[in-house]
Amino acid sequence: xxxxxxxxxxxxxxxxxxxxxxxxxxxxxxxxxxxxxxxxxxxxxxxxxxxxxxxxxxxxxxxxxxxxxxxxxxxxxxxxxxxxxxxxxxxxxxxxxxxxxxxxxxxxxxxxxxxxxxxxxxxxxxxxxxxxxxxxxxxxxxxxxxxxxxxxxxxxxxxxxxxxxxxxxxxxx
Amino acid sequence: xxxxxxxxxxxxxxxxxxxxxxxxxxxxxxxxxxxxxxxxxxxxxxxxxxxxxxxxxxxxxxxxxxxxxxxxxxxxxxxxxxxxxxxxxxxxxxxxxxxxxxxxxxxxxxxxxxxxxxxxxxxxxxxxxxxxxxxxxxxxxxxxxxxxxxxxxxxxxxxxxxxxxxxxxxxxxxxxxxxxxxxxxxxxxxxxxxxxxxxxxxxxxxxxxxxxxxxxxxxxxxxxxxxxxxxxxxxxxxxxxxxxxxxxxxxxxxxxxxxxxxxxxxxxxxxxxxxxxxxxxxxxxxxxxxxxxxxxxxxxxxxxxxxxxxxxxxxxxxxxxxxxxxxxxxxxxxxxxxxxxxxxxxxxxxxxxxxxxxxxxxxxxxxxxxxxxxxxxxxxxxxxxxxxxxxxxxxxxxxxxxxxxxxxxxxxxxxxx
Numbered sequence: 001x002x003x004x005x006x007x008x009x010x011x012x013x014x015x016x017x018x019x020x021x022x023x024x025x026x027x028x029x030x031x032x033x034x035x036x037x038x039x040x041x042x043x044x045x046x047x048x049x050x051x052x053x054x055x056x057x058x059x060x061x062x063x064x065x066x067x068x069x070x071x072x073x074x075x076x077x078x079x080x081x082x083x084x085x086x087x088x089x090x091x092x093x094x095x096x097x098x099x100x101x102x103x104x105x106x107x108x109x110x111x112x113x114x115x116x117x118x119x120x121x122x123x124x125x126x127x128x129x130x131x132x133x134x135x136x137x138x139x140x141x142x143x144x145x146x147x148x149x150x151x152x153x154x155x156x157x158x159x160x161x162x163x164x165x166x167x168x169x170x171x172x173x
Numbered sequence: 174x175x176x177x178x179x180x181x182x183x184x185x186x187x188x189x190x191x192x193x194x195x196x197x198x199x200x201x202x203x204x205x206x207x208x209x210x211x212x213x214x215x216x217x218x219x220x221x222x223x224x225x226x227x228x229x230x231x232x233x234x235x236x237x238x239x240x241x242x243x244x245x246x247x248x249x250x251x252x253x254x255x256x257x258x259x260x261x262x263x264x265x266x267x268x269x270x271x272x273x274x275x276x277x278x279x280x281x282x283x284x285x286x287x288x289x290x291x292x293x294x295x296x297x298x299x300x301x302x303x304x305x306x307x308x309x310x311x312x313x314x315x316x317x318x319x320x321x322x323x324x325x326x327x328x329x330x331x332x333x334x335x336x337x338x339x340x341x342x343x344x345x346x347x348x349x350x351x352x353x354x355x356x357x358x359x360x361x362x363x364x365x366x367x368x369x370x371x372x373x374x375x376x377x378x379x380x381x382x383x384x385x386x387x388x389x390x391x392x393x394x395x396x397x398x399x400x401x402x403x404x405x406x407x408x409x410x411x412x413x414x415x416x417x418x419x420x421x422x423x424x425x426x427x428x429x430x431x432x433x434x435x436x437x438x439x440x441x442x443x444x445x446x447x448x449x450x451x452x453x454x455x456x457x458x459x460x461x462x463x464x465x466x467x468x469x470x471x472x473x474x475x476x477x478x479x480x481x482x483x484x485x486x487x488x489x490x491x492x493x494x495x496x497x498x499x500x501x502x503x504x505x506x507x508x509x510x511x512x513x514x515x516x517x518x519x520x521x522x523x524x525x526x527x528x529x530x531x532x533x534x535x536x537x538x539x540x541x542x543x544x545x546x547x548x549x550x551x552x553x554x555x556x557x558x559x560x561x562x563x564x565x566x567x568x569x570x571x572x573x574x575x576x577x578x579x580x581x582x583x584x585x586x587x588x589x590x
Contacts, residue, residue: 010293012293034192034193036192039233041233047307049308052308052309055309076424077423078306078309078421078423078424079309080424084419084424102327102449103323103324103326103327103330103449104323104326105319105322105323105326105374105375106372106374106375107314107316107318107319107322107373107374108371108372108373108374108375109295109298109316109318109373109374110295110298110314110315110316110319111295111296111298111299111301111302111314111315111316112293112295112296112298112299113299113315114314114315114316115295117314120314122313122314122319122323123323124323124422124423124449131426131427132423132424133422133423133424133449134423135309135310135313135421135422135423136313137313137314143375148326148327148330163312164308164309164310164312164313165312165313165314
């Protein structure tokens with residue numbers, strides 16, 4: 001029999017407290033409980049995609065672009081503007097919209113930002129003739145249906161958010 | 174370069190949340206413990222320090238290192254911070270080694286800490302996931318357990334590794350930790366418990382993953398002359414090695430295996446390496462450390478290993494990187510019982526990160542302290558029982574690892590007395 005849950009979930013809702021008791025005898029202070037306060041923090045970063053910007057412009061136009069080293073020929077599915085192997089400046093090229101699952105997982109938990117989207121699938125996609133891989137979401141299959149080697153195809157959001165999730169993959173057959 | 178010795182160590186017990194203290198007095202607990210263990214050492218004789226902490230986000234405090242330096246009474250001595258994700262502690266240990274080996278300092282204190290309880294677990298996971306490419310990887314669903322899960326799924330595909338084998342790592346480490354008073358979690362569990370625990374990211378469940386912690390650890394290193402003055406049980410740092418790999422898993426190449434002295438290219442015909450199934454940085458760190466210490470057969474020549482088991486899967490992958498078995502045989506290695514406490518080469522006799530916790534900046538130094546006590550033969554004194562003391566341990570390895578195998582340090586410690 002499954003054990004019954006006997007614990008309330010911890011939340012970050014607290015009480016506003018404007019004062020605490022203070023002892024007459026200062027030697028008692030070492031026995032005081034710690035004061036724990038809530039300290040919110042919100043930032044809007046001005047994030048530039050820099051040399052990677054064409055990848056995101058590509059997604060907005062339903063194209064996947066990677067980079068290719070003109071010197072050693074290495075092809076990056078996740079763009080690198082300079083080649084890791086010979087240091088040359090790479091050129092952009094169009095990636096195929098179909099690939100295979102190189103590896104995968106289903107996340108049942110996640111970072112706070114993505115917690116509401118769980119469970120979701122992550123895959124690394126391999127493309128024919130391309131040396132490196134691409135991380136993406138896989139939609140349309142559940143944990144027990146996903147296999148390494150399955151063919152997947154790219155789909156794009158109609159309204160681009162200029163995030164790598166503008167592209168996602170679905171089963172190709 | 175001069176020989177470097179570890180002369181003392183201390184750990185403030187890792188725990189879910191240290192609300193009673195801020196980080197400075199928490200580090201002082203570990204520092205005072207280490208100082209008390211070498212009563213001949215005075216603060217005057219310390220030449221400098223290296224600070225180890227991973228994230229500025231968790232505390233929302235920049236330059237925490239200097240706040241520890243002044244709290245410990247170490248100002249105006251020289252100091253610096255090192256950082257490299259999960260391997261921060263190992264990098265700190267090796268930086269302190271370099272400060273002494275180079276002759277820059279005769280006595281150097283390596284201190285590490287992390288206070289991860291200041292945010293909830295899921296926000297903590299978000300911070301940790303920022304240690305992945307924020308253009309391409311983090312926004313897709315940044316989650317470290319997810320990344321390691323993808324790595325082990327490929328390991329299972331390439332080599333036939335099973336979830337049961339992963340679970341055996343958890344059972345072993347929790348079993349060891351039961352006798353370690355420094356362990357954060359004490360659980361008596363079976364393979365079935367691990368398999369039935371709530372799934373986090375397939376195939377890793379709650380009991381396959383270490384927890385977040387608050388904690389601190391301190392190591393004191395010295396040259397030969399000072400070591401002889403301070404203790405009759407110094408431990409020599411025989412060698413250090415470190416390796417790196419690309420941040421994005423998508424960028425990991427498919428090439429040749431980096432071979433260790435006891436391996437030949439025939440062992441790995443057709444294996445594309447490292448891909449996402451193995452940690453090239455761990456292999457590189459091991460190769461350098463073995464070459465520098467003259468180790469040609471690690472399984473035979475190491476009496477124990479304390480390695481970075483943030484996930485059960487990483488422990489299996491690391492057996493292979495360290496050459497305790499060949500690539501692909503990590504699953505069989507745990508089944509063979511060789512890494513058990515009574516096996517040929519006990520791995521994580523302390524209980525590792527799974528059971529002891531993982532306050533990032535302290536973790537690599539905690540491993541060094543446990544290894545130091547093993548080689549001194551003082552586990553009984555520090556743990557209050559000798560159940561985890563490996564008899565006649567002469568040489569041990571410590572291994573510190575940053576996600577997803579980006580920085581890995583390997584250090585070899587030896588008993589010279």
